[in-house]
Amino acid sequence: MPSRAPSPLPPRGPRRRGSNLPRVADYNQMLVLDLVRRSPGISRVELVRETGLTAQTVSNICRRLTEAELIRETGRVSGAAGAPRTIFEVNGAGRYTIGLHIDPARLTFVILTLAGDTVQRLSMRTPDTPEPGAMLAEIELRIRELIDAADIPFVRVAAIGVATPGPIDVAQGSVRDAPNLPGWEDVALREDLEERLGLPVVVEKDTTAAALGELWSNPHPPQNFAFMYLGTGAGAGIVLDGEVRRGSSSNLGNIGHMSGDPNGPICPCGGRGCLSLTALPATLVGEAAARELVSPVDLGDARAVERALAELCAAAAQRPGGDEAALIDRAARSYARVAGQLANALDLDAVIFGGPQWPAMMPSILRIAPPAIAKDFLFHALHDVEVRGSSINDDVGAVGAASLAMWATTFDAPTQLFLPGRTG
Template sequence: MLTGTNLLWLGDFNQSLVLNEIRSKESISRVELAERTGLTAQTVSNIVRRLLDAGLVLEAGRRSSRGGKRATMLRLNAESCYAVGLHIDPARTTLVVTDLRGRVVTRVSRRTPAARGPGRVIGALVRAVHQIVERSGVPADRVLGIGVATPGPIDPGGGLVVEPPNLPGWHSVPLRESLESGTGLPVVLDNDATAATIGERWAGGEARSADMAFLYFGTGIGGGLVLGGRPYRGISKNAGEFGHITVVVGGRECRCGNRGCLETYLSPHAIIDDAARRRGEEPPRLPRGSAATVEYYGRVCRAAAAGEEDALAVIEAAADHLGHAVVTLTNILDVPMVVLGGWGISGIGDLYRRAVTEAAATQPIARAMRKTRVELSITGDDAAAVGAASMVLHTTYAPRFGGPAG
């Protein structure tokens, strides 16, 4: 059984604030830290000394100055601690070990045995966590914990996966308790799209410091929000279900019980069916989220990226629906940035980004007053797994950002 460390779990808010500023920069001086945090020079000096003693921060030489004493620069010691990230998708489960900066040290991906029920899946996850930590070669006492990203809805307070439509048979599964018992490590749990959002913010540094909406493309379409500098989860902790924005009134029937949801036009299953119909074929009967579905979907995406007419037309139609949904989103939330990520846009991200950029520039009511940036995720296909690991790092070192909000 792995044993988590308690040494580095920081409760001091000012200390977490200073470490977060150091993390977001390549290097920074004590004077700059005082300016950015509003803390006194003496307070910053005391905190930096504690961080240096703990090995979380390193001195990185001196910066030249026009006059006076040259400033000693500080940088994050990314190898001081690590986290395990685990993303449970109906099609595949991805595990990563990341360092303190959110960089992936080791990665594995395997099929999710979802049809065998949650007990078999959890048993496989416990074994996989032990294996990836051993494979990574990082000292076990530097692993802070496990972050788990899973399809919603969830009860993060109770650590339960409640009733995800894409994981049949999962009814109020005590996932956090089961993983903690099996691994000996503390576990944090969130839905996959919110986890991906946190990972994007953590790994992106200053490039992702603004408020944003993150649209996650997997077996379904989800999303996460950063508002007022913090993740916004909503009253039930399940905000950001962008896949269930209505884009066609009275349109296709959705698994959520409504009609015309974005997910019914943009999910891998929808793209596969539309591509088959456009070629005059009967849509294949593939299990939702299965490996066969992922493979078939990948072929459609690669064909679209290569300019094949039928596949490209299907993706462009889906991108048009996505653009309308993002316009609705930006009209309501007025966020300065929209990020697109997840394995579901691998190879076709630029097609979606261009369509959303055009819609966001020409259709929102406030288009004359602000320009919404549309970016592809910097964490790539493994956004949710990297985000899951980042949840551990956030909870530990940036509680104001990682902790629950409205």
């Protein structure tokens, strides 16, 4: 398998400044494109002000981006000095990417435009056989159906981004011994999907993709946040100084053995009250089944666990103060405690919850986590920490994967901007 460097990360939010050095021209293009994407109708003058680049550099970049059909002029407005200003927006239909989020319980697909709009989505339970070959065949079929349904020319689809549980080998684009995906010992996701679909594929850890999705979709994202990802497993995506962090092997964010409950049970790892014992769906559902709060469940079947968790959360909402609510609230306190530790350790200004199991857990977490995290936050004299749900609901992993694919294929190899036969 060919080795490949990790994909470049998207730029920070609009406050980042540019450089006039020619060697970072691609970076400046990315910066201008991101500003136009986030601020439709922005003028050249405003781009100069926001980026710190010279007017000449901005003009050259706008011309190149227009020629590449990535942005377009949408008209002129009168400027303060009287001279009309040309304004720009991204060319949404100029290119599309597909985002796929593989969770053991659920597959989510989106088609994203360059403007960041989702034009097609699909969420389905994972196939009965999570065996890699059968699952990848199903994924290929669904992606082809989705492109057809969106009525998009295949040549306009630039790439596919895949968010998957770790551990991942980002250089090989493969998944290694994922604990939540039985049978996935060494699955060459990138190679297999590239062969099946004839499109470039980038692979990212689900938690990191979720943080990317939030950065991409939120017009004013916080610059330092933890994305608390709630799926079959739990993890944290970390954004610091406006950039997603990946760690040395792109597997950052394993929080399963951080303590969610100082009075909780001893974990095989030696810790006490680890998140994996106090909050994960299989744990909650297993305890609930043992106490006959839900029907017996095969805890190895992520889809059955997801169904049972939804049932348990619905019962908790029906009976505040009941046994079901006590279990869910305990999980919410555990998540809050770990998120609060991250907020203190990393000096965060926000904690954002999301992922496939977020809708079920949301009422309890939104009630418990904000005051719990605020109570233990160490830097109140300097700033607050915002606690909220993702702005893009449970599609966040797929949207993040699609946005990564957009950046990777637009800027990783500039020649890919003009692939013969792929841009028309």
